[in-house]
Amino acid sequence: MDKRSKIALYIIGAVIVFMMIAEVTKPKPLNWRDSYSASDKIPLGCYILFNELETFSAGEILTSERTIYEYLKRVDTTTPKSLVFINNYLSFDKEESLALMDFAEKGNTVFMSGNYFYGNAIDSLNIAVVRQYNNLYKKESDHKFTSPSLQKNNRLFKDVIENSHFSSIDTLNTTILGTVTTKDEDDFDETNPNFIKVNVGENGGQFILHTNPFAFTNYHLMADKADYAATVLSYLPKQQIIWDNNYKSGRKVITSPLRFILNNPALKWAFYISLFGLILFVIFRGKRTQRIIPVINKLENATVDFTRTIGELYYQHGDFSNIIEKKINYFLEFVRSHYYLDTNQLNQNFIEKLAVKSSNTKEDAKALVDYLVFLKSKTNHSEQELIELNKKIEHFTKHKL
Known part of the structure; x- marks a missing residue:
């Protein structure tokens, strides 16, 4: 390789190194993506809640990483359990809805906190949810409990909030546990239920529904909303909790540029063989051309x-x-x-x-x-x-x- 080619390679290598350093050292913007994942420490993740959830569980926290239809076929339901869903929206197909209803009718508890709910399970509970689409993340709302003894844990959410409430409920089987108060277009207070309990079956099963999942995120738990979230979860019976980590906006998905190559067996092995050959080339080529580096003794301070x-x-x-x-x-x-x-x-x-x-x-x-x-x-x-x-x-x- 002549001198000009070496200089060109050095320049290209220096530019690549400089770009890598600039990319690594540049400040990362704060991630405000909706996540609700147990492993996310971003503002709208649920890392803090998941690590404190043992307080409300009668045993080790179980984690569901698949659809609830698949998971409930394998879980032991001989002892009562509480199934916890937290996400900005929750949607269940027909099979999943039937699995949830069967789970609740056996005497278990299903807790859901989301801005909106979809699916047959929700329809069978005779409830409807209204979501406020104006002034998202800006319109403050006052969240209160109906129990007089819990009024000290009421909280005003001033930011990072999307307001939803129940527009209709089945009054025969539903108990209102909390309300949300917001200002309407004429600046008058408007109060609606946002935290309810629906009894299911003859074995003490229940759905506990809540329309403010933001209350359980790291952002609000690090502020002054921890007592509010703890009070909501205190309505869960003292039994083993199953944490859903599948129906999440922040569910972990591989986003690496190598995803296509690694998911294709032929391309994956070609990539591994090329990488292994390159490593062998560097090792043996380096041994052939490397010169002895003289030892330079450390200067002494006399x-x-x-x-x-x-x-x-x-x-x-x-x-x-x-x-x-x-x-x-x-x-x-x-x-x-x-x-x-x-x-x-x-x-x-x-x-x-x-x-x-x-x-x-x-x-x-x-x-x-x-x-x-x-x-x-x-x-x-x-x-x-x-x-x-x-x-x-x-x-x-x-x-x-």
Whole structure:
């Protein structure tokens, strides 16, 4: 490969690397997609709720990852259970609706929270839902419980909310558990049921329906709506909960560009063989052309060793006066550079200023300065005086030197 080709490859590689870095490092916008999935930590996911759901369950949380018709054929219904659906809309075909009704008639509980409901199961309960399509995500609504003892858990939803309510119910079998109040076009309060319980069969089965799934999302649970959501779920009987993770707007789907290749057996094996061959080429080609990289030793910092050697030299020669002189000069330089004090006259005024600026007592400052003056007045010094000077300076500066 000639020099021009190598330069072109380097440039192309640099551009690709730069684009990858720019893509990885750019800030990601906040994802406001409706999800309600147990694994999503985005604002409209249900990660927090799912991890706190054991509080309301009589056993381990079961998770359904398939249609409810398929799941209920395999689950044990000999003991009562609660089936929990939370999504922006919930739709069930004929087989799924029959499975739900049969499940409830055996004495189980079906909890649904959604802005809208579709299917034969809902039709058989004789209820209808109205969804407000104006001012989505903006029109605030006041959610209240009908029980007087639960009024403290009422909440006003000011944002991230789509308002729905039940426009008709079967009064013989239905109990209203909560209401929603919004402003109509004339700015008058309009109150409608949005949280109901419908009795089914002769074995104590029930449908508990709620029209505000946003209340269970991470966004509102992280705010001040956790008590409201907990109160809604407290109407579930204390029995094992089945969490639906299939009827979700945020259900996990593979979106990789390689999805088509990996789903086709022939293309998948061709991709794997090509990738394996490329790895072998890089390994063996690298071994043939790689040159020995020389070992470069780490640069040593000889400053500390030099200082130690000079200090030992002074000390071994017993030149204590020279060492004391240098320590005094170094300390005074420290005072000038850190405390901005004039060190020409070590008088009473200097002692007072030094004590204030160094956060030491006046007595400690005076003891140190007097000892410095005493040492400066002598021509010969002993080892003990050097040790004493060092102790006083270290005590005074508290190791700031």
